Amino acid sequence: MSFTTTHLLTYAGPPLLGALIGYLTNKVAIRMLFRPLKPWYILGKRVPMTPGIIPSKRHDLAENIGDMVGEKLLTATDISTALAEEPFQVYLHQIVDDRVQDILRRDLGPVQQAIPRRFRAYARIGIRTMKYQLRTGIRTYIGSPEFRQALSNVVPQQLEKFGSRRLDEILREEERKGFYCFTESCLKKVASSPDNTQLLAARIQTSLTEVAVSGKSGKDLLPQELVELICTTVAQQAPQILSRTADIMAEPAMRDQIVIAVKGGIEDFLDKLGPMGAMAKGFIEIETMDDTIRSWLEHKEDALKERLQHPDIQQRASQALAEQTRAFLAIPLANLLIHVEPEQLKKICYQLAEKIMELLNSEKMQQMISDTIRNQFETVIDHGRLPLAECANLLLSKEQAEIMRQRLVNELFRILRSEQTGELLDTTINTMINRVTSKPLGILQNLMPAGVRKGITEYIVLTANQILVREVPGLVHTLNIKELVTEKVDSLDLMRLEGLLLSIMEEQFKYINLFGALLGFMIGLLNILITIL
Numbered sequence: 183m184s185f186t187t188t189h190l191l192t193y194a195g196p197p198l199l200g201a202l203i204g205y206l207t208n209k210v211a212i213r214m215l216f217r218p219l220k221p222w223y224i225l226g227k228r229v230p231m232t233p234g235i236i237p238s239k240r241h242d243l244a245e246n247i248g249d250m251v252g253e254k255l256l257t258a259t260d261i262s263t264a265l266a267e268e269p270f271q272v273y274l275h276q277i278v279d280d281r282v283q284d285i286l287r288r289d290l291g292p293v294q295q296a297i298p299r300r301f302r303a304y305a306r307i308g309i310r311t312m313k314y315q316l317r318t319g320i321r322t323y324i325g326s327p328e329f330r331q332a333l334s335n336v337v338p339q340q341l342e343k344f345g346s347r348r349l350d351e352i353l354r355e356e357e358r359k360g361f362y363c364f365t366e367s368c369l370k371k372v373a374s375s376p377d378n379t380q381l382l383a384a385r386i387q388t389s390l391t392e393v394a395v396s397g398k399s400g401k402d403l404l405p406q407e408l409v410e411l412i413c414t415t416v417a418q419q420a421p422q423i424l425s426r427t428a429d430i431m432a433e434p435a436m437r438d439q440i441v442i443a444v445k446g447g448i449e450d451f452l453d454k455l456g457p458m459g460a461m462a463k464g465f466i467e468i469e470t471m472d473d474t475i476r477s478w479l480e481h482k483e484d485a486l487k488e489r490l491q492h493p494d495i496q497q498r499a500s501q502a503l504a505e506q507t508r509a510f511l512a513i514p515l516a517n518l519l520i521h522v523e524p525e526q527l528k529k530i531c532y533q534l535a536e537k538i539m540e541l542l543n544s545e546k547m548q549q550m551i552s553d554t555i556r557n558q559f560e561t562v563i564d565h566g567r568l569p570l571a572e573c574a575n576l577l578l579s580k581e582q583a584e585i586m587r588q589r590l591v592n593e594l595f596r597i598l599r600s601e602q603t604g605e606l607l608d609t610t611i612n613t614m615i616n617r618v619t620s621k622p623l624g625i626l627q628n629l630m631p632a633g634v635r636k637g638i639t640e641y642i643v644l645t646a647n648q649i650l651v652r653e654v655p656g657l658v659h660t661l662n663i664k665e666l667v668t669e670k671v672d673s674l675d676l677m678r679l680e681g682l683l684l685s686i687m688e689e690q691f692k693y694i695n696l697f698g699a700l701l702g703f704m705i706g707l708l709n710i711l712i713t714i715l
Contacts, residue, residue: 266651333591373543374543383531
């Protein structure tokens with residue numbers, strides 16, 4: 183071996199050997215992180231450093247990784263922040279819009295057919311439950327005090343609105359004719375009913391009795407104008423009465439009565455004269471006076487008629503009749519009825535009632551009354567222009583109107599709470615839901631404007647974001663990422679775990695080995711320098 187080679191080995195050997203040792207030492211040390219995978223035993227004693235560091239501390243490593251990922255890397259705040267970033271929002275908006283447009287473009291059948299087959303049984307149960315809930319909820323609310331109070335508030339408001347409308351908006355003039363025909367029919371039935379005649383007679387008799395007990399006369403019962411009219415009418419009959427009197431006096435029977443009356447008057451006068459009268463009777467032949475008186479009456483008949491037709495006589499007769507009529511009307515009714523038997527009074531009252539009802543039953547009277555009622559009613563309602571509220575005020579007082587409103591509320595409440603109404607509501611709800619669920623939905627996109635479709639997408643995105651922001655903390659806590667990562671890492675195969683870590687740190691391990699070789703080389707070189715020096 184030459185000098186050069188010896189010196190080269192002497193001076194180059196230690197650094198190179200140090201470099202080799204450093205490299206191999208780091209290589210073994212890194213290898214011992216993973217190997218052996220299982221503990222080694224010699225004579226029943228476990229060899230130290232077996233298994234390797236990572237296999238022996240595998241669970242601790244998994245827990246540390248899980249803690250790092252769950253508590254530091256994937257926190258609820260970090261996830262919420264990531265969800266709010268524009269890329270995720272754009273992606274979310276795009277997938278929601280695609281799903282919405284896909285659904286809206288489909289030609290959908292009935293609701294139950296649009297639901298996936300595996301969920302239809304649940305849909306039917308849901309529909310039945312919805313029907314039951316609606317029926318029960320509506321019935322419960324209708325029977326509640328709150329509904330009664332609401333009804334009590336609504337009815338007056340609606341009546342007020344209804345009352346502001348004109349009568350002719352509800353009942354036109356042609357329709358009001360039916361009401362007038364009804365009144366005419368009622369009037370005919372009233373006038374032609376024997377029972378009403380009997381009632382009127384009883385009422386007249388009762389009224390006469392009450393007036394008689396009160397001491398009033400006919401003059402007190404009648405208006406002054408009617409009293410004057412009666413007296414004037416009777417006085418105007420004086421010429422006819424006087425003329426009729428003259429005709430009656432010319433009748434043979436009446437003349438016989440006059441002759442007898444004159445003779446009786448003469449005899450009575452002579453009797454009152456006493457002796458003078460007896461002496462006068464001796465000169466007068468009473469029996470022969472008949473012919474004399476009768477002849478005188480016949481001779482004076484025309485003169486008597488003329489006398490009775492004299493204006494002065496007629497005027498005096500008219501005044502006398504008027505005075506007698508006033509005197510008769512001034513007689514208390516009790517004085518007139520005291521001599522009338524009850525049965526006779528009852529008969530008189532019934533006859534008077536018959537005359538009144540006969541008058542009312544006449545076609546002209548009924549037509550006059552009907553026309554009067556129609557004209558007066560039309561005048562009162564201003565020919566249909568009067569508001570309904572004012573029409574009601576003509577018929578009812580404020581207290582009566584309030585009672586009517588309360589009764590209307592009570593009646594409506596009773597009707598709405600009745601079993602018949604409940605059954606009708608149940609049938610209506612079932613029918614409506616069945617019709618809605620059995621009707622084909624069609625293409626929803628054709629049923630709504632583009633703005634609505636866009637609004638649906640935006641609303642779903644907004645709702646999804648709100649749910650994510652609100653629920654992410656709970657979801658992260660529920661997922662328990664720390665425990666999940668720990669279990670996954672802990673369950674990995676050791677060879678795969680070794681390959682995973684080596685793939686991550688292979689470059690770093692290479693430099694560590696080279697650094698060990700460099701360090702060994704420097705130590706060997708340092709030893710040579712120390713030896714030389």
